[in-house]
Amino acid sequence: MTVRTPVKYDGDGNITEMSSADLVEWYTYIAYLYAKSPTVTVTVVSGSGTLSPSGMTDTRLKAGAASTNASAFVAEGTTAEPATVTGTTYDKITGPTYDTSGSAGSDLGVIGYPLYIDGDSNLRAMNQADYVDTFIYASLDAMINGTESAATNGTYTIATGGSAATNYTRVSSTAVFIDTRADTSAYAASGIPETLDQPTNVTSFFVDRRSDARAFPSNALLFAESDGQIIQGPLAADDTTFNAALENDIQFYAAEDSGGHKLSYNINGSGNSRGSAIVDTRLNGAGNYQTRQVGDDYRSQEFPNGSAATISTFTFKIVHV
């Protein structure tokens, strides 16, 4: 099993090896074929998600209870401190779910796979194992790249935007985590005793899937014919024998490969991070002491304050298994 460098016709009467840019175009096209019907999926559920780790809990500060006294303000040291509110625990990501209904494509034979130049400078057809290494495994390698592109089509990421970015599809409008913090602007001395817990949503995290449109490679592969002639493979068609094999096999190997190229997702495990890490942030101040006098009623209260600090970080990752 070997990764080969397929050849192309350069338009000047020469047969040359494809460049790395040519190969990226093919990986991108193969990723598109995968994305037509992904076989490794992540979904957003209402609860009991299989991917979310335990402890994905949103926390925030709330004000301390107000103190009152008939003759003087209760001192800062005695007024109740802001406390932590343990909010919603999010368990909304399920996956990876594998569609294992497919099967590996049959051997297309010597005229079914692209040509390459061997060590003796002869044109030779790839065998099926070469083809899997050269096209399918290489595309699956590109699909777990940390850098998202058309070559990662059909894979998932975590986004914080209000809507899916260009070339992405939002899996669900339900956020898989909402980070809240105390809304410091909602607390005022004139409102003492203020409602203790006055949160505001800071960041909502969503699962998006890369969904680029099809882009055919610029350069065709070359194949041998049974009479020994060399032909260019067609480009602008998904349903040719070879392209159909690519589509079948990328979908099969992504979900069922036993050679270490199956796609998988996890949180805080190994692999490359995808999109934004999901974070629980909380204000880190020791309390904003405020007072209010209403006749003989001396009131004091400590409001949440400080700057936002990340308490927990959950990183969504893609990896081969």
Add this chain to the structure above:
Amino acid sequence: MAYLWSDKVTDFYYSNPELDTVAVMWTDPEDGLTREHYIKVDEDDQQWNDFVSEYSYEVINKRTEIRHEQFREQFREAFREWSQNNVNIEYVEKSESFEDIIMDYISNFDITDTDKKEQLFKLKLKVFELDIVKNSKSSDMFKNAKTFIRKSENPVEVLLGYMVFANGAELKMADTEKFAVEGVYIPIK
């Protein structure tokens, strides 16, 4: 390199005292809104390495310090305003000696104490700003030492990491986990 934040970053800073997460503020050209994006500090992760290749650790430290100073200034301003309108402040001399403070900070360090955690954060930033650290050569030894400092959970560990730069100390890396440190060898000069 293509991430949602690529070419759209407006600010970034460590978002916690552990220095293990960076908040990246990026402005979405489609709606003009500035959004938060978070990246875990992980030298094995491509996104983190791509981010650091564009914005070095030193630049992240600097941005973090500027942000902290902005918060401190806001606090000072609020305090000045409050004190002018409310009370006369009496300053009381602290009775603790310098050595008491140092020993208390080192021997009674509590990572769960918010104030102590904040002090540790500032200590790490201070060490990263020192020329001897900032201008250190690119090598695995110094890279591991910087990671060790970033992950330190108490001031002694931070100072041990600093000694790699200042005193020729050497970290003995553990085989069990990447960047895990088993011990520190400190030469007597």
